[in-house]
Amino acid sequence: MNKQLSKKQRVHYFMINLISFASIFLVLGLIVFQLVQTSIYQSVDNDLQRLANDQKFLQHQLLQTERLQGKSPQLSKFDTPPPNNFQQQVILWSKDGEIVNESELGSRFYDFQNLKLSTDQLHKVTSVQTKDSNDRSLQFHSITIPIENQDQIAYIQLLVNTDPIKGTVERFKQILIICMVVFGLLSIGLSYFLSKWFMKPILISWKKQQEFVENASHELRTPLTIIQAKLEKLFTNPNHTILEESETIALSLDEVQRLSQLTSDLLLLARSDSNALTLEKTPVKINCFLNNVLLPYQELALAEDKAFMIDLGEDQQVVFDKKRIHQLLIILLDNALKYTKSGEKIVVFSSVKNNEWLIKISDTGIGILDEKKTAVFERFYRGESSRNRKTGGYGIGLAIAKWIVEEHQGKIELTDTTPKGTTVILHFPVK
Template sequence: MNKQLSKKQRFNYFLINLISFASIFLVLGLIVFQLVQTSIYQTVDHDLQRLAGDQKFLEHQLIQTERSQGNSLQVGKFDTPPPNNFQQQVILWSKDGDILNEAELGSRFYDFQNLKLSTDNLRKISNIQTKDSNDRSLQFRSITLSIKNQNQVAYIQLLVNTDPIKGTVERFKQILIVCMIIFGLLSIALSYFLSKWFMKPILISWKKQQEFVENASHELRTPLTIIQAKLEKLFTKPNHTILEESETIALSLDEVQRLSQLTSDLLLLARSDSNSLTLEKEPVKVNSFLNTLLLPYQDLATAEEKEFVIDLGEEQQIIFDKKRIHQLLIILLDNALKYTAPGEKITVFSSIKNGEWQIKISDTGIGIAEEKKKAVFERFYRGEESRNRKTGGYGIGLAIAKWIVDEHQGKIELTDTDPKGTTVALRFPVK
C-alpha cells in the first residue's frame, strides 16, 4: 500500500470517527439539556396544577379581592391569609382585561401593568414574558382559569416567576457547551489515535500479502527456471536417446512434482484465508488411522538407519477431518525425518485422556532455537539461511499445520526434547 493511499485511508477513518463522536456528543448533550430543562420546569408546572385545582386557595383569592373592594363577606377560616410566596403571584382579571387585585399585588402591580389578558389557552400552562417598571424582562409560567358566578372577576391567572430557573438553565447550558467543546477536542485526539490503530492491521495484512506474493513468486520461479533450463538443454542434443537424458528428465519431473505440491499448498492457504474451506469430519478409529499412516514412515526411518518408536494408547473412536489430520501428521513426520540424522530417534505418542486427544512427535535432531519457535508457523519462514530445499522446504508446511490445528479448535506447541531435538505437542478436544 503506497503512502498516498495509506494517508487517504487513514484520513477517511479519522473523518468517520470524528463525525461519529461529534454526533454522539451532540445528541447526548441535547438529550441531557432537554431532560434537565424539562425536569426543572416540571416542578413549577406541578405547583401551578396543584394551585389551579385547590378550590379553597382560589376562593380565598376571590374573597380577599372582594374585601379590598369594600364588599364585606363572612370569611370564616380565611380571615388569616396564607403566607405570600414571592415567586408565586395571582392576578384577577375582569371581562375587559383589567386587573382587579391591584391592592393585593402591591408594588408588584407595576411588574404586570404591561401584561395583557389572553384567553386562548385556558387551563393550559404557558410561558409569558413581560417587563417591570425598570424595563427588565421577566419570565413566568402561567395558567389562566375562567371564573363563573362572580360579579366582577372573570378570570384568575396564576403565575410563577421562572427567572431563577432560567438563570440556572443558562448556566447549565454554558457548562454543557464547555464540556462538549472539551470532549470535542478529546474526540479529535481519539479519532486520530483510532484511525492510526485501525490502519495498523490493514498495513500488517498488506505487508503480509506483499511478502506472500514475493515469496510465492520466488518459490514458483525457481522450479520453472530449472525446468526451462533442462528442456532447453534437451533441444541442444536432438540425437540423444531418452536413456541418455534420463537424468535431465528425472530432474525436470522432480521439479514438476515440487511445483505441483507448492501450487497445491498455496491454493490451500489462499482458500483458508477466504474461509472457503470446510472440514469434513467423520468418526475415525484413532489407532487404526495412525498405524496406517505411521508404518510406512517406520519403514522409511529404518531404511535411513533411524529409530522410529510408535506408542499408542487404547483404541477409541473420535470425530475429525481424516484428510486434514493426515496432512497435518505428514507435515510433522516429514520435518522430523528431515532434521534427524542416522542413529537418532523419533517417537510418536498418542493417547486420549481428560477429554483431549494428545499427540506428541519427538525427535533427537538439530532442534529449534527458542526465539524461532513462534516464527516457524509463519508462511515462507525457514530457519536455515541457506534456504536449501532438501532440508528447509518451502516454509509453508507448518503454516498449513497451524491452520489445520486451529480449524479443529486444537493447540500446537513446540518444546525441546531432552537432551536435544524438538517435540511437537498436539491437543484436540474430544467432543
C-alpha cells in the first residue's frame, strides 16, 4: 500500500472516529443537561401544585390578609401557620387586577409592582418575568387560582423565584461545556491513536499479501522457465525421436507436476484466508487410518536405508476430516524423510489420553534452530539459503499444516529430538 493511499485511509478512519466521539459527547451532554434542568424545575413546579391544592395553606393566606385589614380575629398563640419560604411569595388579586396584600408583601411589593394579572392559564404552572425597583430582571414560576365567595379577593397567585435555580443551571451548563471541550480534545487524541491502530493490521495484511504475491510469482516463474527452455530445446532438434528426447520430456513433466502441486497449495492457502473451506468431519478409527497413511512411507524409508518405527496406542474413534489430516501427515512425513540421511531413524507415535489425541513424528535429521522454529510456519519460508526446491520444497507445506491443525482446534509445536533432529507434536481435542 503506497504512502498516499495509507495516509488517506488513516485520515478517513480519524474523521470517522472523531465524528463518532463528538456526536456521542454532544448527544450525551444535551441529554444530561436537559434531564438536570427538567428535574430541578420539576421540583419547583411540584411544590407549586402541592401548595395550590393545600386548602389549609390557602385559607391561612386569606385569613392573614383579613387580619391585617382588621376583618378577622388576630392569630392566637395556639394557631400554627404553614411554614413560609423566603423564595415563595403569595399575591392576592382583586377582580380588577389590583394587589390586595400590598402591606403583607412589604418591600417585596416593589418587585411585583410591574406584574400584571393573567387569567388565561388558571391552575397551570407558568413562567413569569418582571423587573424590581432597580430594573433587574426577575424570573418566577407561578400558578394562579380563582377564589370564590370572597368580596375583595378574586385570585391567589403563588410564585417561586427561580433566579437561584437559573444560576445553578447556568453554572452546570458552563461546567458541562468545559467537560465536553476537555473530552473533545481527548477524543481527538484517541481518534488519532485508533486510526493508527486500525491501520496497523491492514498494513500488515497488505505487506503479507505483497510478500505472498512476490514469492508465488517467483515460485511459478521457475518451473515455467524450465518448461519453456525444454520445449524450445525440442524445436532445435526437430528430427529427434521421442526416445532421444525422453530426458527433456521427463524433466518437463516433472516441472509440470511441481507446478500443479504448487498451484493447488496456493489455491488452498487463498481459500483458507477467505474462510471458503469447510471441514468434513466424520468418526474415524485412528489406528486403521494411520496404518493406511504410514505404511507406504515405511516402505519408502526402508528403500532409502532409513529406520521407520510406528508406535500406535489403543485404537479409538476420533472425529476429524480424513482428507485434511491425511494431507497434514503427508506434509510432515515428507519433511521427516527429506531431512534424514541413510541410517537415521523416524518414529511415529500416537495415543489418546485425557480427551486429547497426541501424535509425535520424530526424526534424527538435521534439526531446526530454536530461533527458526516459529518462522518455519510462515509461508514461503525455507531454512536453506540455497532455496533448492528438491530439498527445501516451496516453503508452504508447514503453513498448510498449521492451518489444518488450527481448523481442528488443535495445536502444533516443534521440539528437539535427543541427541539430534526434530520432533513435531500434534495435539487434537477429542470431543
